[in-house]
Amino acid sequence: MRCAVGLILGAAAAVVELVFIVLAGLALLPVAAWPTGRRAILRPVLAGARGLGEWERARLRAWLGVRLPPTHEDMRALRYVACRWPLGLLGGVVILAVGIGLVYGTLWMYAWLLTDIRFPGSIVNSSLAGMFLLFLSAQGIFGVAGLEGQLARRVLVPRHQEDLERRIAELSASRAAVVDAVHEERRRIERDLHDGVQQRLVALGMLLGRARRSQDPDRADQLLRQAHEESRQALDELREVAWRIYPTTLDEAGLRAALETVAERASVPVRVEYGLTEEPEKAVATVAYFVVCEAVTNAVKHAKPNRIRVAVGVEDGLLYVCVEDDGCGGANASGSGLFGLARRVNALDGSLNVVSPPGGPTFVTAELPCE
Template sequence: MASLRPPAAVRAPFEGRTWREFGYVLTGLPLSVLSFSLAVTLVSAGAGLLVTFLGIPVLAGALTVCRGFGAVERARARGLLGLDVRAPEPARGRTGGALSWMGATLKSGVSWRHLLYAFVHFPWAVFSFPVTLALWAWGWGLFTYPLWQWVFPMYAGQDGLQVYGDETHALYLDSPFEIAVTSLVGLVFVLVWPWVTRGLVAVDRLMVSGLLGPSRLADRVTELESDRGVVVDTAAADLRRIERDLHDGAQARLVALAMDLGLAKERLARDPLAAAAMVDEAHGEVKLALQELRDLARGIHPAVLTDRGLDAALSAVAARCTVPVSVEVDLPGRPAAAIEGIAYFTVSELLQNVSKHSRAARAWVDVWRRDDRLMLQVRDDGAGGADPAAGRGLAGLAERIDAVDGVLAVDSPSGGPTTVTAELPWRP
């Protein structure tokens, strides 16, 4: 069925996208005329009144009006072009009064960009409106000329559409050949019209997204706020995990050990052999408690990572994996401690996933530096099917990496193999 589908050039004049873009251009001119007229009038009045205090509220009102038209333009772009541009933060004064609001509006770069859009979009709308409307009208009019050519001899008293005429000579499109050629010329215009319209609308897309959305600084602040929330949640989760491990593991074992030693002390005088057996059992519990505390300390931050770096630390992690792991670390130096710690725990968690879920026979760990990025890659020959959206393991790992401007990519088709690549910033 796909082979019977007409080419894109033939489908374009009849697609909904083309007519939505055409509607966007048609509605753009009256809105642009209105916004440009108001902007010029209010800004001129405000600039002229700056010699008095009245110029400040007039200018602030002009910028507010432009922001209102910007909201309309974003809604129009969203509805007709499918372009979703996030609304910028409103201008808010520190104290909440009228003077504070006017100051915040006048100092807002977003407000001035909305004013710039009103000035720039007006000449563009004046150009794009007649171009696309003329192509549409001439294209469909000439293409359908055979259907309405009869109107001229019946109601206009002439043979057909007049191409040329003076006092002595006139040329009409009335023969079958001329009518057919006219229709073919119209067909060319009809086929060209959608692509010209899309080219014109592409400029509108750039203006809307570049001038009517939040600034890059605001986007970066929002991203950092989100990353900070992820870091705080991750730190809180790590603290809860440490508390749970201490409470359920080493602490419970040490409490039981204290009770056993108390009983051994009571029996030491009347039953030395039983007391010795209890002390020997307590000695084993002490070893287990120490091992649990070492594992807990290694989970917080391993000493080998601090002392010897990623190569030795990852080799130690690989040695504890249930499958053979080859580790290759090629770094010219050591990154910042925070980045090094994230890299260690990323590889550690990925190797835990290999041990628990992959059913792999072998795994490989590669670490290298590329420009100003630290690259990590963990591969295995297991069953595959790892999906970050399916559970909290890989998803949480991706959030932690994203919090430091990193990227986690998972390639794990069903049946394997699995390749997980992490990219972290190199911060010396």
Template sequence: MSIPNLRAAITLAPHRFLLSAWPWRALAYVLAGTVGGVLIVGSVDLLVKYTPITEWPWYWEPLVLIVVLVAIPASTPLVARWGRLCEGLVGERPERSATARSTSGPWRDLGYTLLSLTMLCVLDLAVLGVALGAPLLGVLNFVDARHLNVFERWASVLGWAALWPVGLYLIAGWAVTRSEIARAVLSPREDRLVAELRDVTSSRAALATAFDEERRRIERDLHDGAQQRLVAVKTSLGLARLDLPADSPAANAVREAQEQVTRALSELRDLVRGIHPRVLTERGLQAALLDVAARAASEVEIDLDLPERLPGAVESTAYFVVCEAIANAGKHAPGATVRVRGGVRDGRLWVDVTDDGPGGATPDGGGLSGLRHRLAVLAGELTVDSPRGGPTIVRLEIPER
């Protein structure tokens, strides 16, 4: 089983954790955190050692202050990037989007730099001193313990060595805490927003699938229930007419009732087709669009290169969007020829609906806005190219999976 981060690794059984690479990754992470602070302290120590403050010219103090004030912001991108790289030792690196880089990102980086070079660095050194000091003291005691016999030396070493696991757990615990602090400063909102966006996207896709299944159920109920009963009524009325005189009032009433049932059947078939056409369920998107082309008022040419079947939600969404685009073309460009081309490329279904009408369609019009909303449920996109004089091209793209 893959362990995603140090927090999860600490919960493993002690022998599994201590024998894994995670304790050493935690140690490397904490050591990496001390780099900036050690460099600053070392630089100041060398400066003071070789040039005592009492011997500084009067202008050195403001000069050093200016250098510090300039150096900290200048080093901020480097320190923050180093911090993000180090986060990969204990888990996933926190990344920033282009929006974060241009808004609150620089201030977060500056805050992390100040925190890392001061408090976090001091705590890193303190934890390392406590966790590694005792075992190292045992090793030194073994090397320089002439007053002890061999048994006492080894007993001392084993006693101090027993503290190694405790030290490794201490370092790992601090590494987890430090990582949480760093992530909270570097990118708290973005991580949360990304997680929420994933939840919303998955929930929206689940709703789309549920709605599509409900449409299929309603279509089946209407087709197998009400529609079949109306067919039976029409047949019964036809048989009843055979037993009546052709010119009798009763025969005329039965004929009128039969015509009303025929109209009701036609309307019900249109309703069922609008909810979810049976041909789409049974034969797929290409066959369903060929059926639409055969019934359309305008001339519609279909040229699709599709796999045998696509996911149901993808087929359903593409079908209704293309139908709406064909209907819009017939309404705004009567008599125009509509061409429907499409296929699957790089894991995305694409379909172009082109008409040779006068063009000038508004990309943000009400009908097109509704199509965009329908596609957005499946993370799809809709683009419209409609220059004055035509042609109008409506393109939809939907992830295949």
């Protein structure tokens, strides 16, 4: 039944793909010899092919059990759409044959209700023929489903050499991004120490110096009280800097406790929905923690939300993290904070997506490969 539904959806998609290919061909034909015009037309064509390819990928995964790696080239998606529509129509023909075979195969059950049966032998022959057609078309469903999977793997999945070249390029980019992220983190720590802890310590030294020079015991006592308060605040800010660098709770109590600590430290209500049954590996847990921490911090600082929801779970071998807030929206995905998060996530072959329309809500979603 799942394969049949998948082929029905594939047949409907084939009609859309056929229309799309015809319109794309008609649009590209007048500008085939004009490079600038061809590029201008190809952009929306490739975007449409990418959308159709993603829809097909979801259909194959949900109904035919075919799982494919992400497509990194839009031209592959366009070639797949151009090659798949005949196979999709074939799937529709097979489903139609199943219906015809079902109608004739069960003719003996209801034919006497529709007309007077003068030749029972013809009813028997029609029923047998219908059952045979039903058997063949049912086998055809599995055959077309197998062809769907083979075509998708052949066209959408890159060859081994291409995959190696892409991985080398990604590793080179991620290595450079990691170096940049380390430098950016060092600069952030230096700013935090200079603007916070260092200023507190300077003020503490000045207060202690004034207390030593003061001849008035009451004045000296007041200065010492101020110095004690400055030392307490300096210690709190130093702990905050250390927490932002790396939380010890993550090592001592795990990811769930670290996320609950982030929720407790936030100035707005944060609800944590934790769906993991096992602790993820350390690198994945660390990146997931920083995604939540940075997203919650940005939301509180810029979006002024009334509530924040954090969801963590595992699906299809991916650990997903979603941070949702009901603030004013308009988050800049290319900003320093979110861009740094994207580099952290990409270093683990993950993906970070930010949806933040003006007026909200904002969704920061990360997917990380995990065992």
